[in-house]
Amino acid sequence: MALPVKDQLRYWGIATVVFAVVLWFLGDVLLPFVLGSAIAYFIDPVADRLERAGLSRAAATAVITIIAVLVAVVMGLLVIPTLISQTIDLVNVMPQLLRDLQAFITKQFPSILVEGSTARQTLTSIGDAIKERGPALIESLVGSARSVLNIVILLVIVPVVSVYMLLDWDRMIARIDALLPRDHAPVIRRLAGEIDDTLASFIRGMGTVSLILGTYYAIALMVVGLQFGLVVGFVAGLVTFIPYLGAMIGGSLAIGLALFQFWGEWTSIGLVALIFVIGQVVEGNFLTPKLVGGSIGLHPVWLLLALSVFGALFGFVGMLIAVPVAAALGVLARFAVDQYLNSMLYRGQSDRDTP
Numbered sequence: 001m002a003l004p005v006k007d008q009l010r011y012w013g014i015a016t017v018v019f020a021v022v023l024w025f026l027g028d029v030l031l032p033f034v035l036g037s038a039i040a041y042f043i044d045p046v047a048d049r050l051e052r053a054g055l056s057r058a059a060a061t062a063v064i065t066i067i068a069v070l071v072a073v074v075m076g077l078l079v080i081p082t083l084i085s086q087t088i089d090l091v092n093v094m095p096q097l098l099r100d101l102q103a104f105i106t107k108q109f110p111s112i113l114v115e116g117s118t119a120r121q122t123l124t125s126i127g128d129a130i131k132e133r134g135p136a137l138i139e140s141l142v143g144s145a146r147s148v149l150n151i152v153i154l155l156v157i158v159p160v161v162s163v164y165m166l167l168d169w170d171r172m173i174a175r176i177d178a179l180l181p182r183d184h185a186p187v188i189r190r191l192a193g194e195i196d197d198t199l200a201s202f203i204r205g206m207g208t209v210s211l212i213l214g215t216y217y218a219i220a221l222m223v224v225g226l227q228f229g230l231v232v233g234f235v236a237g238l239v240t241f242i243p244y245l246g247a248m249i250g251g252s253l254a255i256g257l258a259l260f261q262f263w264g265e266w267t268s269i270g271l272v273a274l275i276f277v278i279g280q281v282v283e284g285n286f287l288t289p290k291l292v293g294g295s296i297g298l299h300p301v302w303l304l305l306a307l308s309v310f311g312a313l314f315g316f317v318g319m320l321i322a323v324p325v326a327a328a329l330g331v332l333a334r335f336a337v338d339q340y341l342n343s344m345l346y347r348g349q350s351d352r353d354t355p
Helices: 005-052 057-108 118-149 151-178 185-223 229-238 245-261 266-291 300-341
Strands: none
Touching: 005 057, 005 151, 005 185, 005 300, 057 151, 185 229, 185 245, 185 266, 185 300, 229 245, 245 266
């Protein structure tokens, strides 16, 4: 005999509260395991394809691990040091860029930046803030990363967790499936499938789109000779998951830097703008439809809200789980709405009275 719905809701509610409390107190400890599980989830389709090609699960995991190690070595030796160096240089040069902007506006539009005007004071305060707090911000970020994230542990535990999770992924899913309540297993499987489809579309799809666009922007901007092109490409690719925001932020930053660096060389400035126009055309017409699909079920505003709420509640770990939880809540909300529309609470007696 199945438990009454009231008792089931109580037990699942208690389980949810326990999970939230554990996440609250053990967020930093769980970080490497959350990252490792996310990486395994992201790569699992690749391992499945290698299995279908004839490799065993262990062999597929070994191939993926070797390729990942090679990519990590190349990134560690070539890309990451350059990215850090350009970021520090950009922070250091921003006050000078703002002073140049102030001088340009004063020359071209002298009435705007008269002595004591609000615009002049704003530019001056921004430049002083960046000059004073920019290096300290970078140092605090690096220091907090060393203390909270514990770089050594991340570099050691995350890859190990990823490998083991990837190796046992299918067995774990089968085990979880065997533990589902029998009365609700079909519905849970259907909802889990919808959540997986949403996550696959968003995380795998938009992650791939972000990687492709970030690489394209970085290489193209460096080819045209723009300083800090790698940083701009990284920023533009990082926020591509929010429609149009990546191009707006990256394009504004790139064109602003190009105006200072190439002022008078309109061909170079035009090339920088053209790079982002091409990127948006390719993303909108090829990358997003092919890799993401028409609808992923995650509205950008809902995504930003989830990132803000979970980041405030659970810190960096909360931001990592925000997207999966937002996807799950979205699927559950749609399921609840469908149930409501088919219930007597919504339909009342009208359908019964209709011949």
